Amino acid sequence: MDQGKAIIEATNAIVQEYHADSNKISLSGHSDGAIGAYHLAVNNPNYFSCIVPISGYAVQANCQKIAGSNTKVWAFHGAKDTSVKENGTIKTIQQSNGDAYLTSFPSAGHCIQNDIFNTEYEYKDGNKYNPLDWAFEQTLEKNKI
Numbered sequence: 001m002d003q004g005k006a007i008i009e010a011t012n013a014i015v016q017e018y019h020a021d022s023n024k025i026s027l028s029g030h031s032d033g034a035i036g037a038y039h040l041a042v043n044n045p046n047y048f049s050c051i052v053p054i055s056g057y058a059v060q061a062n063c064q065k066i067a068g069s070n071t072k073v074w075a076f077h078g079a080k081d082t083s084v085k086e087n088g089t090i091k092t093i094q095q096s097n098g099d100a101y102l103t104s105f106p107s108a109g110h111c112i113q114n115d116i117f118n119t120e121y122e123y124k125d126g127n128k129y130n131p132l133d134w135a136f137e138q139t140l141e142k143n144k145i
Contacts, residue, residue, distance in 0.1 A: 004040050008047065026135040028052040030113040031084055034075075038066070038089070045069035049138040052131050054113050055081055058089045067098025070141050074101050074123065074131060076116055078108030 015022050027048050029037040034056020041051050042062040050072040058066060066073065073093060077086040090102035101124045105112055120128040 004036075004043055007040065008044055021139075023140040024049050024136070024138065025140070026050045026052065026138060028054065028131075028135070029056065030054040031056060031110065035084070038062070041066050041069065041071050041073075046071070046140065049140040050074065050135050052076070052116075052135055054116055055084050055110050057084060057087045058093075060087065060089070060092055063089055063092035063098070064096045066100070067093045067096030069098075072099045072138055074103070074134060076103050076105070076112060076121075076131070078105045078110060078112045080106075080108060081110040083110040 011025060014020060015025070025048050027037045027040060028051065029035075031054075034053030035058075036056075037051045037053045038056060038058035039062075041048055042058065042065045045065060046069045048071045052074050054076045055078065056075070073090065075086075075090050079086075086102070086104070090100045093100035103121050117130065117132040120130050123129050123134065
């Protein structure tokens with residue numbers, strides 16, 4: 001079975017079993033996990049309220065699919081990351097009218113994941129948020145589809 005399909009099926013089962021809000025499903029990952037988060041968002045448009053990829057990227061050709069969905073993206077990346085380059089994913093999503101924001105760390109490399117969810121960062125609205133709290137606040141607006 002495709003791993004992405006298995007993740008979606010497992011999530012659907014959890015939503016059903018625990019009566020979770022299907023409009024508040026968020027996803028995060030680091031490195032390959034971040035690439036996977038982008039991949040799942042591309043292949044399951046309007047499923048996730050948001051994704052929080054850390055040190056990852058999306059294939060440029062797929063950025064418009066994310067932009068065309070209602071999934072918000074708040075990405076984190078170290079500017080000196082030599083393992084996974086930030087390839088302009090966020091800029092491409094933004095240019096395609098998607099809701100995306102990048103927090104870049106000028107002196108950081110690849111391993112930035114440990115403190116991301118323990119700190120507040122400035123978001124595009126000028127306010128500071130803890131990314132985990134921000135993710136929990138997001139709601140998928142399915143009526144915009």
